[in-house]
Amino acid sequence: MSAPATTLQDIIAHAKEYGFVFPSSEIYDGLQAVYDYGQNGVELKNNLKNAWWKAMTQLNDNIVGIDAAIFMHPLTWKASGHVDGFNDPMIDNKDSKKRYRADQLLEGKAEVLTNEGKKDEAQALLNKMGQLLGAEDLEGVKNLIIEEGIVCPVSGTSNWTDVRQFNLMFSTQVGSVAEDSNTIYLRPETAQGIFVNFLNVQKSGRMKIPFGIAQIGKAFRNEIVARQFTFRMREFEQMEMQFFVRPGSEMEWYETWKENRLSFHKAIGLPTESLQYHDHEKLAHYANAAVDIEYKFPFGFREIEGIHSRTDFDLRNHQELSKKKQQYFDPEVNPETGKPFGNYIPFVVETSVGADRLFLATFCNAFTKEMVGEGDKQKERTYLKLHPALAPIKAAVLPLVKKDGLAEIAEEITNSLKPYFRAVYDDSGAIGKRYTRQDLIGTPYCIAVDYETKDDNCVTIRHRDSMEQERVPIAELKDRIGKEVAVERILEAI
Template sequence: MPVTHLDSLEKIVSLSKSRGFIFQSSEIYGGLAAVYDYGPLGVELKRNIQGEWWRAMTQAHDNIVGVDAAIFMHPKVWEASGHVEGFNDPMIDDKQSKKRYRADMLIEQHILKIREKGNTEKADELQHLLNTTGTRKGLCEDLYDIIITEEIKSPDSGAFDWTEVRQFNLMFKTHYGAISKDDDDVIYLRPETAQGIFVNYKNVLDTSRVQIPFGIAQIGKAFRNEVVARQFVFRMREFEQMEMQYFVEPGTDEAEYEKWLQIRIDWHKKLGIRADNLRVSPHPEDKLAHYARAAADIQYKYPIGWQEVEGIHNRTDFDLTRHTEYSGKKMEYFDQKEQKRYTPYVIETSVGLDRTTLMVLCDAYREELVEGETRTMLKMHPKLAPTKVGIFPLIKKPDLQELAKKIELDLREDFTVLYDEAGSIGKRYRRQDEAGTPFCITIDF
């Protein structure tokens, strides 16, 4: 029987809706763009992935502990981290369609089209201009000049009628308290979970009897007001992160970075993800984030192309030093053995839970041609499967139903199980194939 793998994201979107993995949020009101709800199977799959990550990152190590920091944090946290000043995207508006675009992505798409036409020299020249934006007039001005000079048109309207490029902060802003609405009460929904770990570094150090090197792990929601949020649950405005910050002695950071990069790529493979669909993509030095000494993406080959599912970063002592500066509280570590003080460096592992869930669904997707009919199945690792066992009495006969119910009750103590007596036995099996259920028990005569 010929078997094919996933070739379009739309098939996953359709299967997710029909089998109860993922729904459009507020669907009865027309939905909300780039916001999704996890259904009965989706929430079980996501919880299983969370459990595997938590065990691998905390239970498997004697020097990694967990925290659960609040979503609301003191506004100065985000000043110290640089998010208030620098967590921006350069945006430009099409005056005709009123749609907004990231200016650098418009140019990237333009360069790609030129390269596809075979004009490599021109593409390289424009890429150099893009890579050096901000070194001539300023970031926004340089991007605008490229768009105007190249006469880049709007992808939607085809118009060449742009506003100027301006910075757009990606943090959701609100007011803390029920009365005042002035700037003194401004607070943000956290755009990342990492800062909740950094501000609790001293608390954990003082209460958990940990010593360098040690890690702090956290799973939680983050929020980014992405102007371009699309591609199903791959890029959303509300998403979930699984992060671990590993605090190390300066000088050991490079070796620890390489160690954790390998540990994390191995973890994805242990989930049953095919090795040929995974790769590591190091960041070139000129593309590193302001806080990073080294960085790499663990990428998966989604139907939309190779995309990041997890990032590994050597954040140096940037975060702890900034929080020392802004809070006035020392973030040093005293090494009793060596009798010296230092601010630890940090190795970060940051994986998107929603992206991982999408990766598992994409990698598990199969289409099988049986007697001219295309059948869909999900072949995922049993430890991730939302339902572990399907239980089917062959026919609706009391003694078979009674035995099937007894087996269901026995298994339910340790496994997620599904009892199903509706329809032909073949259709029941096919329903479980589409749900990724690894084991089915039929109660026969």
């Protein structure tokens, strides 16, 4: 007998019950597509961000980090193309009054065709959609939806409005008096904060091409169709790195970062069979190459990271609009001319991973249901099989009973471990229930203090995944567990 397949509802329920993710403002019935990270969720998310940050800035001598402001001069978004072109194709069903993204309706149809074994038809549909969107033929997109027999899931009808573009940026005003205020935007991406600081970082850090700038920060998009838990939200966090390279070398670096980023996802524990590349059918206005790294969620393969060759689009546009040169002087000798490369606007290769999507992928991958025991005693076991370096709590110290000095020994052990990694003390309930409680939040090691501990200064370590137990001297706990839960284990695997 095998455990039932995991659904997204299983993930959502577990995340809430065990302190990982809560609906935002839940006492007021929540706010659609906005979530709060609970006491365990924030630890897991911070551990993921820490692993990414160190993988970028610690493993690479030529990558540094910044933290740019969320508010930026409005012309930033004019130069980037967001004011004129940051749109999603929307379509309404006249009967249900529900609004949908037209491209997602077509992608859903393609997914159905793929599941039916009609991969060629699915690909042809995606290709056709890409061509129509690329040509901004919105009437053609509507006709394609009708031709494919796509109906509203609520009304069951194909009584569609025309497709139109909807800008996704949130706007607000800055200024003390409304009449004198200027419209500014909540940033829809973190990348532009890097681009406008390109020369500041290059000059102050004496950086030489190629080099990268990394950033973790919040971004905001007015998603009309926000769904699938933390996968698509209106307020989200990005982990981006913009890598500045010599024009003509961008495709070599594009392939390098494509492989490097896949290695990172494997290093944090996402299995090879649940990851895949997906080349873009329709390139963004700034790109000459783009690929997504997709993870197999309970709702199918979806993007968790994008690698884009952005050419010199951003720096060139900022140079033209700001009238400030965004150039780099390259003293290296061009082998073709025998002269220095001189001044040029660098090309950019971007790696952009959604912290919230990575959190969800990691959580889904870790959520494990399995049958344990034999015969009539067989039962279902649920636990989070997180990489030890990512687990919210690394070790839980559990006295067998609260009397006879065992609790005091357990508390002393807990306090001795706290400076090195996150350890907690727990004496509530039977020890079997305490093991289960720690399993459900992904704690990799439980340390049991029993009566023998008073005689031999040893404790029993219980391993989360295998449930195996071993006797270990108290003096060895810091080094034994500390080694396994360190972020260095992830960095070593990249």
